[in-house]
Amino acid sequence: MRVSFPITMSRSANTWTRRLAPLLTLVLVLAAWQLVFALRLYPTFLIPSPQMVWEKAAQVLRDGTLWAHLLATSEAMVWGLLWGVSIGTLLGYLIAKLPLAEVLLTPLIVAFQATPIVAYAPLLIIWFGSGMTSKVVTCAVIVFFPTLMNTVVGVRQIPPRLRDLMRALSATRWQTLCKLELPAILPVWLTGLKTSATLAVIGVVVGEFLSADRGLGHWVKLARSQYDTALVFVGVLTMTALALTFYSLVYLLEWRLLKWQRQSRSV
Amino acid sequence: MRVRLEGVSVTYRQAGAKLLALAPLTVDIPSGQFVAILGASGCGKSTLVRVVAGLQPATSGSVWLDEVRNTRPHPAVGMMFQDATLMGWRTVFDNIALPLELAGASHAAREARLRALLPMLGLEAWANAYPAMLSGGMAQRAALGRVLAQNPRLLLLDEPFGALDAFTREQLRLDLLALWRDMRQTVLMVTHDIHEAVFMADRLLVFSPRPGRLVADIAIDLPRPRQLDMVYDAEFGVYARAARAAMV
Ligand SMILES: Nc1ncnc2c1ncn2[C@@H]1O[C@H](COP(=O)(O)OP(=O)(O)OP(=O)(O)O)[C@@H](O)[C@H]1O
Ligand SMILES: [Mg+2]
Numbered sequence: 213m214r215v216s217f218p219i220t221m222s223r224s225a226n227t228w229t230r231r232l233a234p235l236l237t238l239v240l241v242l243a244a245w246q247l248v249f250a251l252r253l254y255p256t257f258l259i260p261s262p263q264m265v266w267e268k269a270a271q272v273l274r275d276g277t278l279w280a281h282l283l284a285t286s287e288a289m290v291w292g293l294l295w296g297v298s299i300g301t302l303l304g305y306l307i308a309k310l311p312l313a314e315v316l317l318t319p320l321i322v323a324f325q326a327t328p329i330v331a332y333a334p335l336l337i338i339w340f341g342s343g344m345t346s347k348v349v350t351c352a353v354i355v356f357f358p359t360l361m362n363t364v365v366g367v368r369q370i371p372p373r374l375r376d377l378m379r380a381l382s383a384t385r386w387q388t389l390c391k392l393e394l395p396a397i398l399p400v401w402l403t404g405l406k407t408s409a410t411l412a413v414i415g416v417v418v419g420e421f422l423s424a425d426r427g428l429g430h431w432v433k434l435a436r437s438q439y440d441t442a443l444v445f446v447g448v449l450t451m452t453a454l455a456l457t458f459y460s461l462v463y464l465l466e467w468r469l470l471k472w473q474r475q476s477r478s479v
Numbered sequence: 480m481r482v483r484l485e486g487v488s489v490t491y492r493q494a495g496a497k498l499l500a501l502a503p504l505t506v507d508i509p510s511g512q513f514v515a516i517l518g519a520s521g522c523g524k525s526t527l528v529r530v531v532a533g534l535q536p537a538t539s540g541s542v543w544l545d546e547v548r549n550t551r552p553h554p555a556v557g558m559m560f561q562d563a564t565l566m567g568w569r570t571v572f573d574n575i576a577l578p579l580e581l582a583g584a585s586h587a588a589r590e591a592r593l594r595a596l597l598p599m600l601g602l603e604a605w606a607n608a609y610p611a612m613l614s615g616g617m618a619q620r621a622a623l624g625r626v627l628a629q630n631p632r633l634l635l636l637d638e639p640f641g642a643l644d645a646f647t648r649e650q651l652r653l654d655l656l657a658l659w660r661d662m663r664q665t666v667l668m669v670t671h672d673i674h675e676a677v678f679m680a681d682r683l684l685v686f687s688p689r690p691g692r693l694v695a696d697i698a699i700d701l702p703r704p705r706q707l708d709m710v711y712d713a714e715f716g717v718y719a720r721a722a723r724a725a726m727v
Binding site: 371373374376377378379380381382383387391392395396398472473475 | 529532533534551552553554556557558560562564566567568569570577578580581608609612629
């Protein structure tokens with residue numbers, strides 16, 4: 213039985229202004245950049261013109277180098293996210309459910325998190341080599357924390373009444389997990405995942421900066437050592453685009469999974 | 480379902496001190512009776528209902544459901560809480576069907592059961608709505624639907640209308656009585672509203688302030704179906720007055 217509701221989305225008049233605003237910002241930034249270049253305030257090897265960067269981008273797009281590095285970094289991000297988010301979710305769930313896990317793990321995790329990743333990343337590279345593994349590990353390490361925290365918060369904020377309800381209905385552990393806990397933590401968990409998704413680039417790039425033979429971090433380091441500033445710009449902008457892409461993917465996922473929240477918002 | 484409590488008491492431990500929430504209670508409720516549990520705030524009404532529901536253990540004594548000693552949640556016992564406690568991510572349909580789903584009922588079976596239930600609750604048009612779209616009264620109706628979907632033989636209602644405005648409460652009382660007239664479950668309803676208790680129940684169990692001790696067991700012989708204007712009858716007043724006198 214499907215019933216439709218007489219609810220119409222009110223399309224606010226300034227929707228278009230809001231949509232165009234980021235574009236406007238972009239244009240302004242580009243204009244300022246061009247201006248700085250035109251005034252010759254700095255030498256070109258410090259600040260290349262937008263056009264030089266554009267041409268460099270076109271070149272590395274054509275010869276495929278950009279794609280190769282982008283692919284290497286993305287691959288490490290995907291694996292890092294998978295591992296980091298899985299472990300973060302699992303540990304977060306344990307910490308929220310088991311007081312013993314909380315007292316045992318919390319100091320360790322806080323200490324781990326408080327230490328700058330760049331400081332101990334070299335250690336990871338010594339352990340895991342200079343290939344894919346160490347990049348994935350650095351990424352996982354940086355990505356797992358937001359997911360963990362949000363999982364803990366999510367599980368803790370499940371109303372006790374709903375737990376009682378599940379108990380009163382003789383729900384099994386598995387049913388409670390699937391029908392109460394997972395859906396209940398989903399909104400908070402997805403918020404954590406958004407943070408994780410943007411951090412994933414940082415994790416991988418830190419790994420690549422320290423030691424790698426491929427990937428955007430390695431590429432940018434190489435370009436810098438050759439004073440190819442335009443290429444550094446291209447590399448950095450690619451990282452930005454990559455972070456935004458991953459963020460958007462999670463945003464889309466959220467949009468798909470949390471339909472119920474949208475439907476029940478007042479319009 | 481017959482409910483028998485034998486010396487049931489509950490003591491909580493609060494900051495090291497022991498707190499007697501419910502003094503030993505012995506009571507026998509025959510099958511199909513509508514019982515109201517009346518008492519001041521904090522006298523252990525929720526505690527009592529939770530023990531009967533098997534959600535928490537009694538410190539002493541035993542609960543018998545149909546001559547079987549019970550210590551855990553029972554499939555034929557349905558519990559309704561003070562606030563609706565619906566799951567925000569489930570539609571009204573899926574919220575009401577939750578007990579059936581957990582019991583492994585097929586989608587067709589759930590659909591069939593809900594087709595009968597939704598009109599009784601006045602929620603047909605809201606089957607696919609999410610809880611946040613419902614008014615307080617509708618949400619509570621959905622919660623009632625959820626507990627009825629389970630087909631319980633014992634209905635435990637912990638201040639089911641507590642969070643609602645006077646008009647909605649009144650309407651829901653009538654709705655609940657109408658549903659009960661057809662199904663005849665045993666009902667244990669917690670309330671601290673004397674009028675609500677007298678209006679709905681066959682029997683009042685009145686508890687003293689903490690620690691909750693049974694101070695009066697009053698049979699209500701008002702005719703059924705109950706009508707709203709009965710509250711103005713002299714007889715109604717007699718019961719209400721007796722309950723009030725016992726409470727203080
Ligand atoms: N889990 C608990 N731990 C410790 N003390 C508790 C617990 N639950 C209830 N109590 C105490 O037991 C007493 C009875 O509580 P209960 O919730 O059963 O009262 P109630 O009659 O339902 O009150 P109300 O009408 O306000 O809902 C209260 O003094 C309360 O502080
Ligand atoms: Mg209570």
